[in-house]
Amino acid sequence: MSTYKPKNFKILKIIEETPNIKTFTLKPLDETKFNFHTGQFIELTVYGIGEAPFTPSSSPYETETIDLTIMRVGRMTEVLHSMKEGDIVGVRGPYGKGYPVEEFKNKEVLIIGGGVGLAPLRSLILTLIERISEFKKIILCYGARTPQDVVYKYIFPKWKKIKGLEILRSVDRCQVDEWDETIGVVTCLLDKINVDVKNTVAIVCGPPIMMKFTTLKLVEKKFKPQQIYLSMERNMSCGLGKCGHCQIGSYFICKDGPVFSWEQLKDIPEPFE
Ligand SMILES: Cc1cc2nc3c(=O)[nH]c(=O)nc-3n(C[C@H](O)[C@H](O)[C@H](O)COP(=O)(O)OP(=O)(O)OC[C@H]3O[C@@H](n4cnc5c(N)ncnc54)[C@H](O)[C@@H]3O)c2cc1C
Ligand code: FES
Structure with missing residues (x-):
């Protein structure tokens, strides 16, 4: 075939x-x-x-x-x-390669998602929940534009009951009395969390502008480039590393990614364009 x-x-x-x-x-x-x-x-x-x-x-x-x-x-x-x-x-x-879950063992796993970027992260969170005792703790910071734009509204009540999984959510804007969690862009949630930076991995997925500012904030918080993982998107065609459509620097997103460490991307000009 x-x-x-x-x-x-x-x-x-x-x-x-x-x-x-x-x-x-x-x-x-x-x-x-x-x-x-x-x-x-x-x-x-x-x-x-x-x-x-x-x-x-x-x-x-x-x-x-x-x-x-x-x-x-x-x-x-x-x-x-x-x-x-x-x-x-x-x-x-x-x-593609997916998330290097084995490298997250015995660490604090900080997951940061924006908008529909929570899709791959939901798969990751469900994977980590299956093996929750293998990780020190899991923190999810999720941001959407408005309360109506929050995905998986029906999942959060279940996830909030899971010991070892901490959830913080924000919306950029909302009507009065419509939202009782944080108001602001998702990066502001990073000022509210308590993590042992040296023993934490950060996994980020969202629109390019959100990934850019989240990465800058993580670097400012002294995360090393190899502790930050990003899901990259480009137009694709073959999906098999053959056509070159998805090239970023010397990598093909379809074959070498779509998950990359900031260590791999940091020297590529404008990686979030
Ligand atoms: C590895 C990988 C995984 C992805 N996973 C998901 C996923 O789980 N869920 C999901 O919704 N999308 C995901 N995407 C993005 C998805 O592939 C595109 O949204 C899709 O190709 C758009 O196809 P289209 O024909 O509807 O739009 P097109 O007609 O190709 O594009 C229409 C317009 O929308 C813009 N556009 C394209 N993608 C996006 C986007 N993501 N956000 C905003 N504007 C965009 C284009 O620049 C263009 O101007 C992923 C992309 C990659 C590379
Ligand atoms: S989509 Fe063809 S090389 Fe990546």
């Missing part, structure tokens, strides 16, 4: 997370299991329209189905958002 030929998956369930973000639960039509490492990505085909990369937001321990949390931004995602439960899409992958 061609490496580029997708397998058919059925849309089992659709959750409307926000006005422009939906979570799609997909199941392979041939009933095979789908295995991936948290942080790896897949190429999703909407037949007749095109293909785009997305990172599963579900736990890799769940192999019967995968969840993709997808923001409507352009042609392909627009059509995807109009699809219904029961419709068929194509999936190929998984690709």
